[in-house]
Amino acid sequence: MKGKCYIQGMAAISPQHTFEGDSSAQPMVAGSSNMLSCVEPDYRTFIPANSLRRMSRMLKIGLTTALKCMQDSGIAVPGAIVTGTGKGSLQDTERFIKEIRDYEERALNPTPFIQSTYNAVNGLIALQQKCTQYNNTFVHRGFSFENALLDSMLLLHEGAENVLAGAFEEITGEHFYIKSRIGQWKSETVPNNALHEHFSPGTISGEGAAFFLLDAKPSDKSYAAIAGMKTLYKPSPEKPGTALQQFLQQHGLSMPDVDLVLTGSNADSNYDFYYDVLDGMLQLPFKHLCGEYDTASAFALWLGAKMVKEQQVPAQWFPMLQQQPAQLKNVLIYNHFFGEQHTFMLLQSI
């Protein structure tokens, strides 16, 4: 996609203290298992109590993050709502599967079925904000948020304003177990703050939601510009290297122009080699903060935009940082999801 878009507001709920107050002043949250869970806020300030009672966890996390993002941008009604989620509300899906069995298909409560539909969060945001415009939900593993972002850029290109783009994901104990059966997680227990010291097969799981209010024009409020994005599906080992060169070139850059790369490196010895193409660039990994999940790139975008805006790396979250970068003009994100869906995103300061 040609043309930049600008982040005019944003919010994130994650396993770190990213939602309230000055997140830069917060210490890193360190878990004790391989399953990182969100630090959840008090939802009552965002959602009326009677609605809250009926909503499952994923809906609360997704809706609240979206509402906070709107608040942050100062826009009441977005021009479109586009989201990505790999798995939607897992709790509801699991619950409905079980209730079908336990009640032998009789007298079922429809609520978990309704909330398990992947576009349930989008519908709720539209309902709460009275947004009758374009509304779409992408559900494709490590390309879920990426396609939502691409769709948003298309909308801005077509003349839409104030597009709300976001992603949400949850992990449950049951799903964590399921994915452990195909080796997605490390067999040894690794606390997230020690993740990068445990290079072995598998990684740690995570979850979170991040939303962005995007517009085609910058303003005083802009956090950063999203200058471009490139996705690669199941690339050959050589492909990311050449694709990265091309991607940077398209934006008039070469590797030394990139001030910092946020990498999806997650200490998984099965797929970590892809990140070797970044050798020689200043890199910081981010998955010790959020864990691995389908839409972790949305967390990276939130983190990158925050750094670009503040022109500073939050040092307490990055113990591996030796010194602050001289400037944060061009920040690259390179993430992939278990080696299949690869993404480059370029953030630039305003």
Added chain:
Amino acid sequence: MAERVFITGMGMITAIGDNVAGNLHNLRLLRTGLGYTRHLDTIYKETLPVAEVVHTTEQLHELAGVAGMEGYTRTTLLGLVAMREALQQAGISDVQDEPTGFINASTVGGMCDTENVYFDIINPEKSGDFLKFIDTLDCADCTQRIADTVGLNEHIATISTACSSSANALMFGARLIRAGVLRRVICGGTEALTRFTLNGFNSLKNIDKRPCMPFDQDRNGLNLGEGAAYLVLESETLVQERQSAVLAELRGYANSNEAFHPTAPSPEGDGAYAAMKNALDMGGLTPADVQYVNVHGTATLTNDVAEGMALQRLFGQQTPKFSSTKPFTGHTLAAAGAIEAIYSVLAIQHQLVFPNLHFKDKMEELYIVPETRLLEGYPVQNVISNSFGFGGNNASLLISKYEG
């Protein structure tokens, strides 16, 4: 100037046919695909009608050209059958001869197979063959399996907006073409019957125990169906370059949200009205230019009132011929938008209006009634195809005859 978007290939499988020609044949014979399931393990086997694809999953492996291969869910296989036909019809022997996008749609991914092994998967004491279905839990699995089997690797995505999913897939593909991101995108959706969705809609009291009766006063809900459909979309430039045979033009489209209720449409059909109106505006046409509307027409109490009101608001006394083809195919959820887009193209190609089966009495809320006869030789130039879903997600497509 944005590029025009043309439909150059179509492939499908439904309860009434394994390919486009088979579907057309049975549409003309007024042959419904509704019956009782032979493949789904449910207590509603003999009470809730469904429109099931006749083949067993093993037979679908054969049809899809992947006999003996493992890990393909019924969702994937249905999709693969439709994809192969679409590619063949578009004259594409190598999908990589032009960067080609694949925008798929799914509501519950491989649930049809995972729901049968789910309790083994979560049981640490069990191990075995079923583990190959672990990755089929999500919606991306079917998309990637289909993409990998035919070699699509340029840009892939899966959309899930309930019953409007594949209409949104077509729209997203068309927008990628108009923005110049890609020149060829294959769009559509695939859906297999599952206990999960059957019980979901049944728990909402949305399923009729009789064959569904869209737009009838006595209607009492939908019947689920399964199937898959893909359409090859090409930019005008590529059509000229490849000398592609154009089947129809995707001239307009619109997506709107009602912001009314999580599962029910507004009684006045605000979202349906906005979607149809905006699609027409985009295509530079007026209501008088439309000869046929392939309605969403699920036969649920609320959909048909809302959609009917929207038709009356948009077209008034001059409402064009309209019919729901759901009594043929059942409601195929994520695949419905693409299946009905193909039916819309067929209506244009063969100058046909399909009948709305099972209609007897006019709804008391409406003054319009659907077309109940098969109309041959009917001058169809422009068709609106509607898909409306949970979460207030509405989508309308405007499909037009290609006139160079």
